[in-house]
């Protein structure tokens with residue numbers, strides 16, 4: 001099936017390196033790890049990533065740069081909230097630290113005795129992102145995977 005192409009509803013495994021074009025800093029890479037496996041077209045990936053990879057074949061390498069709108073979006077004040085200091089109990093809080101919550105990770109922007117300003121914007125919001133991606137494996141998704149909207153087995157959910 002060497003002529004298979006990366007399409008919606010296929011399971012794709014890729015090796016990738018993501019860099020910030022402004023300073024060439026690597027923010028994420030699968031190098032030295034298992035490839036990233038995802039179900040194409042089910043919102044598992046940022047929108048521009050899939051769009052740029054559609055039609056790629058196994059062994060093909062693509063490099064592209066996404067504007068923030070095609071990646072993690074622009075930072076918004078709506079995602080910055082004030083939380084009572086008491087909610088954090090005895091945790092020592094320092095501006096700049098990243099904490100996990102039920103609603104996902106956030107950055108502590110400001111701390112005073114009464115309240116904490118929590119920034120839930122993605123740390124890559126507002127950034128253009130450059131990706132170098134190589135397709136390692138492609139296969140059709142099973143019906144169960146399509147129903148669940150994610151990959152099963154290696155690189156995916158085990159249930």
Ligand code: ZN
Pocket residue numbers: 145148150151152157159
């Ligand atoms: Zn599942």
